Amino acid sequence: MFAAQAFASLFSSPAKTSSPSLASDHPTGGQAAHHAKPLFFTTPHHLKLTYFPIRGLAEDIRLILEESGIAYESENISFHDWHEGGIKQQRAADNPFGQMPILYVNKGEFILSQSKAIIRFIARSTGLDGGDAYSAARCxxxxxxxxxxxxxxxxxxxxxxxxxxxxxxxxxxxxxxxxTIERVYDQNKTRYLLSQDRVSYADIMLFELVDQILALGQDARSVVAKFDRIGEVYKSIAARPRIAAYLASSRRVVAINGASASVGAFKA
Incomplete structure (x- = not known):
């Protein structure tokens, strides 16, 4: 009984005896009505995001932090220092999988690696996952x-x-x-994944992916232009005030990939 109650409490609507239809059984008709109150960042925290000086796997995280209005320190470690300068070994306790990005909370009181784990941690903490289990699953x-x-x-x-x-x-x-992605948005009848006006972390991830795809050149741009809903999300995210300010700032990392890549390569 306790386990069933605990599971049911994850959802904002009463537990049901059959699998819910997201379009009808969700309390907001399959859309998150609002962002949940932040669960973690309700008091000041010091955040440091550590990665290479490229967008790579960290830019989704940066954009989500920017959209959330959460201040953070960006620590960029060179490829040489990470691989050959001993920093990877020095940070072994911080990243059990031996990879960046790494998120440090409050000077190391809490440390998290793996990009998607970091993304979801921030999204859950700020409501960018929709604030309930149904919406989070869709994201x-x-x-x-x-x-x-x-x-x-x-x-x-x-x-x-x-x-x-x-x-x-x-x-x-x-x-x-x-x-496939366009079909997902067509089914929603809203600008963003979960609602017309409130963005989710998945929408932000789509923006960054499209931006990286556009770097492939004119043929890629021509393909992207054929997908109206994806294009609408891309333009809407780019115009959101906090993200627009970040994109126009010197903090926006230019290089997409490492130096050996054929597109968006890092240049020392």
């Missing part, structure tokens, strides 16, 4: 689809046969993935 579903496409994009970016493979990626992989 997670879209975010995983976006992450799948981003992994394929990153694989291409570092492929030595980039020039020979980029056409297939744009005309097949990108078209197929964007068709």
């Amino acid at each position: 997670d579903q879209l975010a995983e689809g976006i992450a799948d496409l981003r992994r394929q994009y990153a694989t291409l970016a570092y492929d030595k046969e980039f020039a020979a493979k980029v056409g297939d990626f744009i005309n097949k992989t990108l078209v197929n993935s964007f068709t």
Whole structure:
């Protein structure tokens, strides 16, 4: 009984005996009515985000922090210092998987690695996951689809046969993935994933992915232009005041990928 009650308490609507229809059974008709009150960042916290001096896997996190209005310190570690300068070994206790980005809360009182874990931690703490289990699951579903496409994009970016493979990626992989993502937004009848005006972390992830895809050139831009709903999300996110200010600032990292990439490469 206790376990059932605990599970039911995750949801903002009463427990049901059958699987819920997100369109009808969700208390807001499948849309989050508001952001939940922040669960974690209700008192001042010092945040430090550590990563390479590229957008890579950290830019989603930066954008989500910017949209949330949460101040943070950005620590950029060079590729040389991380791989050959001993910092990776020095930070071994901070990142059990041996990877960045790493988020430090309150000078190391809480440390979290793995980009998607950091994203979801911040989203849950600020309401950018919709604030209830149904909405969070919908965000997670879209975010995983976006992450799948981003992994394929990153694989291409570092492929030595980039020039020979980029056409297939744009005309097949990108078209197929964007068709699916576009369908998700079409089903919602709202600008963003969960509502007309309130953005979710998955919407922000889509913005950054599209921005990285556009760096592939005119053929990629032509494909993106065919997807109206994705384009609407992209333009709307770019125009949000906090994100627009960040994009126009010197804090916005220019390089997308590492120095060995064929697109958006870091230049020392």
